[in-house]
Amino acid sequence: MAEPFKVWQCSNCGFLYYEAKGLPEEGIPPGTRWADVPEGFECPLCGFAKRDFEMVEV
Amino acid sequence: MIIPTEVAQSVADPKAYADDKRAHDAFTWLRKNMPLGRAELDLFDPFWVVSKHADILEIERQNELFHNGDRASVLTPKEADRKVREMMGGSPHLVRSLVQMDNPDHMKYRRLTQAWFLPQNIKKLENRIREIARSFIDRMEDKGGACDFARDIAFLYPLHVIMEILGVPEVDEPMMLKLTQELFGSADPELNRNKKAVDDVAANVNAVAATVAEFIAYFNKMTADRRANPRDDVASVIANGEIDGKPLGELEAMSYYIIVATAGHDTTSNTTAGGMWALAESPSEFAKLKANAELIPLYLEESIRWVTPVKHFMRTATADATVRGQKIAKGDWMMLSYPSGNRDEEVFEEPFKFKVDRSPNKHIAFGYGAHVCLGQHLGRMEMRILWEELLPRLKSVELNGKPRWMEANFVCGPKTVPIRYTMH
Numbered sequence: 498m499a500e501p502f503k504v505w506q507c508s509n510c511g512f513l514y515y516e517a518k519g520l521p522e523e524g525i526p527p528g529t530r531w532a533d534v535p536e537g538f539e540c541p542l543c544g545f546a547k548r549d550f551e552m553v554e555v
Numbered sequence: 556m557i558i559p560t561e562v563a564q565s566v567a568d569p570k571a572y573a574d575d576k577r578a579h580d581a582f583t584w585l586r587k588n589m590p591l592g593r594a595e596l597d598l599f600d601p602f603w604v605v606s607k608h609a610d611i612l613e614i615e616r617q618n619e620l621f622h623n624g625d626r627a628s629v630l631t632p633k634e635a636d637r638k639v640r641e642m643m644g645g646s647p648h649l650v651r652s653l654v655q656m657d658n659p660d661h662m663k664y665r666r667l668t669q670a671w672f673l674p675q676n677i678k679k680l681e682n683r684i685r686e687i688a689r690s691f692i693d694r695m696e697d698k699g700g701a702c703d704f705a706r707d708i709a710f711l712y713p714l715h716v717i718m719e720i721l722g723v724p725e726v727d728e729p730m731m732l733k734l735t736q737e738l739f740g741s742a743d744p745e746l747n748r749n750k751k752a753v754d755d756v757a758a759n760v761n762a763v764a765a766t767v768a769e770f771i772a773y774f775n776k777m778t779a780d781r782r783a784n785p786r787d788d789v790a791s792v793i794a795n796g797e798i799d800g801k802p803l804g805e806l807e808a809m810s811y812y813i814i815v816a817t818a819g820h821d822t823t824s825n826t827t828a829g830g831m832w833a834l835a836e837s838p839s840e841f842a843k844l845k846a847n848a849e850l851i852p853l854y855l856e857e858s859i860r861w862v863t864p865v866k867h868f869m870r871t872a873t874a875d876a877t878v879r880g881q882k883i884a885k886g887d888w889m890m891l892s893y894p895s896g897n898r899d900e901e902v903f904e905e906p907f908k909f910k911v912d913r914s915p916n917k918h919i920a921f922g923y924g925a926h927v928c929l930g931q932h933l934g935r936m937e938m939r940i941l942w943e944e945l946l947p948r949l950k951s952v953e954l955n956g957k958p959r960w961m962e963a964n965f966v967c968g969p970k971t972v973p974i975r976y977t978m979h
């Protein structure tokens with residue numbers, strides 16, 4: 498069985514990235530795993546980098 | 556690159572924001588002709604006016620190169636600055652909250668309450684906030700078809716929510732509202748502490764300092780209480796919090812309460828009032844929203860962009876820098892104009908149109924970077940719940956008199972929004 502989708506959170510502003518939903522408006526399709534999000538990704542709310550995100554339980 | 560005096564005055568003058576059009580006309584001119592110009596006015600030390608969306612983001616993301624606290628973090632007349640420094644042992648700040656801090660302190664102090672304001676934590680407040688929202692909508696119904704939506708509803712609902720979260724009892728809410736309005740409305744003759752036009756800068760600083768002192772006296776008592784009897788509220792987090800293993804500094808703790816007790820409602824109130832004003836003025840936008848409640852989240856973002864209740868914050872360059880090809884010298888003072896960024900023609904289609912279904916809507920009303928609004932998830936949630944409850948019950952709405960804006964160049968919104976309405 499595939500890994501369940503996870504949720505990642507920006508540690509500066511609290512923005513939530515849902516792997517299941519992706520971020521289509523930023524060109525990241527639904528179902529994109531965090532590992533596959535481009536390294537240059539920036540938080541859409543505050544501009545912090547991908548490395549500033551943490552996995553969370555929501 | 557010196558901004559024509561008349562334009563620079565409209566950027567600084569609280570009355571220009573009360574006129575709304577005058578401030579926006581000045582920013583529109585700047586974005587077109589002098590996107591990063593220098594304001595040289597008699598009353599103020601020179602400052603750069605950052606009017607473009609992209610430049611505001613670029614400056615905010617570089618929070619080590621552009622500091623919040625090295626000089627006043629909001630636009631302050633020279634004479635007021637001198638007076639504050641005299642009172643505060645050389646510091647340009649009357650309080651020291653997150654918006655006056657830089658790293659390393661900023662991050663440590665922000666982390667203290669951050670968990671409280673995260674979406675996964677405030678979710679537990681959803682039902683309680685919905686109850687509060689419903690009680691205000693009942694109140695609207697009781698008013699029998701006409702009210703001042705700003706004063707009767709919009710100012711009071713977010714006030715009640717944030718005071719519950721902070722831990723201030725309901726009986727003290729009117730006082731909290733009055734003190735907040737004295738601070739943010741310090742230039743407005745109807746709202747400031749002395750209830751008169753500001754003709755004497757030093758007297759105005761004294762009035763603001765007296766308001767701050769009143770807040771401090773109140774929150775000092777609260778600290779003592781929460782240290783003795785901690786509860787599940789934000790006051791207990793501040794009172795019992797530690798930074799590097801020690802309790803918060805006295806000024807820092809007091810400032811923390813003050814920022815939550817002021818920024819925590821006034822901004823949301825302004826947005827709510829302005830969002831209703833926009834609908835009352837535009838029957839076709841109201842009809843579109845009424846027909847499709849799924850537009851509520853987009854409508855909220857558009858209200859936030861439309862009102863942009865925080866008009867600016869200042870930054871100070873910590874080293875020589877270049878922005879938009881312009882040299883900025885170490886120590887230069889810069890105004891980040893959020894309302895200007897939120898009308899930027901390069902980012903928003905028809906920026907001067909209120910569209911309930913605007914998408915995308917990458918507004919910067921909550922700022923950006925390390926200082927981005929801590930309460931944005933709460934503010935959005937409060938407004939979403941209010942409209943989820945109100946929209947199904949509101950049949951029609953129109954203006955019932957002329958709304959008016961507050962006179963302020965820092966935090967400001969509508970002061971009165973008279974409406975006539977029918978309910979289901």
Ligand code: HEM
Pocket residue numbers: 615653654655665814815818819820822823826859863864865868893919920921922923924925926927928929930931933934
């Ligand atoms: C529509 C509602 C609101 C708007 C438009 C708004 C806007 C802003 C803006 C523009 C900033 C400065 C960001 C920057 O420098 O980049 C800010 C900071 C802040 N806001 Fe809000 N705000 C709102 C609601 C709230 C609420 C409900 C709270 C509740 C506690 C809150 C608490 C704060 C705090 C503590 C900061 C300082 C953050 C820091 O410097 O690290 N705000 N807000």
Ligand SMILES: [Zn+2]
Pocket residue numbers: 507508509510511512540541542543544545
């Ligand atoms: Zn973020």
